[in-house]
Amino acid sequence: MDPVKVEVFLQTLIAGILLGGLYALIGLGMTLIMGVMRIINLAHGELMMVAMYMAYWLFTLLHIDPYLAVFIVAPAMFFFGMAIQRFLINPVLRVEAILPENQVILTVGIGMVLSNLATIMFTSDYRSTPVEYASDAWYLSDLWRSSPIELSFSVPWVVSFLFAVVITALLWYFLTRTDTGKSIRATAQDRDAALLMGVNVERMKLLTFGLGASLVGAAGCLFIPLYYLYPALGGRFTLIAFVITILGGLGSTVGAIIGGVLLGVFESMTATYLGMGWAPVGRFIIFVAALVFLPGGIASVLRRRRLGG
Amino acid sequence: MLEVKGIDVFYGDVQVIWDVSFRVEEAEVVTIIGANGAGKSTILKTISGLLRPSRGEIFFNGEAIHRLPPYSLIDLGLVHVPEARRLFVEMTVEENLEMGALRGEAKRQRERSKEMVFELFPRLKERRRQIAGTLSGGEQQMLAIGRALMSRPKMMMFDEPSLGLAPILVAEIFNIIERINQEGTTVLLVEQNVKMALSVANRAYVLENGRVVLEGPAQQLIDNEHVKTAYLGV
Incomplete structure (x- = not known):
């Protein structure tokens, strides 16, 4: 085999996995909200955009590194998310409306307001955080002198990915090992039964929206050293989160992780082998394919296997 | 222990429970029997706070519970084993x-x-x-x-515990319910399996079209002509 081709393939795979880890974080927030509240949060990407502006200003004005900003922005987004749930979504959930999905439409509106507010306040200029390590990389040959192929690992991509992995692990611990986390899962699985067991479902909804917002907020901080920031960037990430949620299976956290990584790899592969412009096409192909061939998402495959069917 | 006083319950615009009252004393097994759709589950859901009565009151150990949030009832010692x-x-x-x-x-x-x-x-x-x-x-x-x-719990409410189970399992579940009661827990049981329900209960209420039409000691209801023809098929 041609070593150059192997190099290109492995490099593409690595780029895909690194991107996928960040995608998973975005998808996790949306799927949690979907599971507990039964609504698709179509302002999810815009929440990330807000978080990215926070990280941007923290960097520009206070010289706080984006990776440190995670510890400020994620808690701030937690409260921002809870406020959206408490003051905007909850009142609409209670109203009987002509449109059964009016809460979902509300989230579209929230997204529009956020991105337009950002345009008014910050203009539509492209912005970035020029961190010193932006173009640093680690090389395989540094670790393994006699390596037959050469691979590079971008420092900010790897650090962002590791952050995403740690945050995902913490989330997993929270959801499976703490009473509050289990109560959130219980609420997603059967709201009435959760109420009967003493779970304050309204509080779980607040917490979940806060948690979803803080996860995507963390993702925003991890993306800002990698991507340009502009007010309209949210829509693209809402779409990505939506594709991951469908691919993973609505409400499934494991599905969202696998779905995020799959999407990252798939996009990276289409970008390398078909051209950069094809990455969004790949995204939609995977979306349609998931709907047609795997309507329950990855979660349905996992479930079938666990049930031994 | 539990006292339900004249409750009306609606699903949207449709009234399904009409002026229902009953009581469960400490350490009793009380059963509400009735046909499918008579409103038995609705009553349990209303006691649990999943539904709200539009009229009437519900007391548990003297405390009014019909306005409490559903998740807080378990703190008082009242728990609901839901249907299905x-x-x-x-x-x-x-x-x-x-x-x-x-x-x-x-x-x-x-x-x-x-x-x-x-x-x-x-x-x-x-x-x-x-x-x-x-x-x-x-x-x-x-x-x-x-x-x-x-x-x-101090009191357990069971909604159709025998639903979809083989007869041998039904007997086992009812044995368990009796055992739980003997250990001091008050039981309110909603059942379509009228024969089994009356055999474990101290007292029973018969619910038809959302109204209590008969009540009395379980033993007495087993011999009641209406219960015999309508529910026991003899």
Whole structure:
């Protein structure tokens, strides 16, 4: 085999996995909200955009590194998310409306307001955080002198990915090992039964929206050293989160992780082998394919296997 | 212990419960019997706070509970084993049990309660790491009862515990309910299996079209002509 081709393939795979880890974080927030509240949060990407502006200003004005900003922005987004749930979504959930999905439409509106507010306040200029390590990389040959192929690992991509992995692990611990986390899962699985067991479902909804917002907020901080920031960037990430949620299976956290990584790899592969412009096409192909061939998402495959069917 | 006073309940614009009153005394087994759609489950859901009465009052140990949020009733010692089990099907058996003991004293006693439930249902102990959705119907009903027991209740409400179970399992479940009652827990039982329900109950109420049409000691109702022809098929 041609070593150059192997190099290109492995490099593409690595780029895909690194991107996928960040995608998973975005998808996790949306799927949690979907599971507990039964609504698709179509302002999810815009929440990330807000978080990215926070990280941007923290960097520009206070010289706080984006990776440190995670510890400020994620808690701030937690409260921002809870406020959206408490003051905007909850009142609409209670109203009987002509449109059964009016809460979902509300989230579209929230997204529009956020991105337009950002345009008014910050203009539509492209912005970035020029961190010193932006173009640093680690090389395989540094670790393994006699390596037959050469691979590079971008420092900010790897650090962002590791952050995403740690945050995902913490989330997993929270959801499976703490009473509050289990109560959130219980609420997603059967709201009435959760109420009967003493779970304050309204509080779980607040917490979940806060948690979803803080996860995507963390993702925003991890993306800002990698991507340009502009007010309209949210829509693209809402779409990505939506594709991951469908691919993973609505409400499934494991599905969202696998779905995020799959999407990252798939996009990276289409970008390398078909051209950069094809990455969004790949995204939609995977979306349609998931709907047609795997309507329950990855979660349905996992479930079938666990049930031994 | 539980007193329901003249409640009306609506589903949207449709009234399904009309001026229903009944009481359950401490340590009793009381059953509400009636045909499918008579409103039995609706009454339990209203006591639990999942539905609100538009008129009437509900008291538990003297405290008005018809305006309390549903999640707070378990703190008072009142727990509802819902129709069709309503387990957390993607959680393990053990996690389901833990969900019954989330609050207050029950949380502190969690490990001890778990042992107690495992003693009552050894099958659940064998399957403690299994996903609840993979259990058989009988095991699922045991788990639903076990989960409710984890809250250390003073009173348990059972909604159709025999639903969809083989006769031998029905007998087993009713044995368990009797045993729970003998250990001091008050029981309110809603059942379509009228024969079984009357055999374990002290007193019974007959519900037809959302109204209480008959009440009395269970033994007396077994011999009642109307009950015989309408529910016991003799």
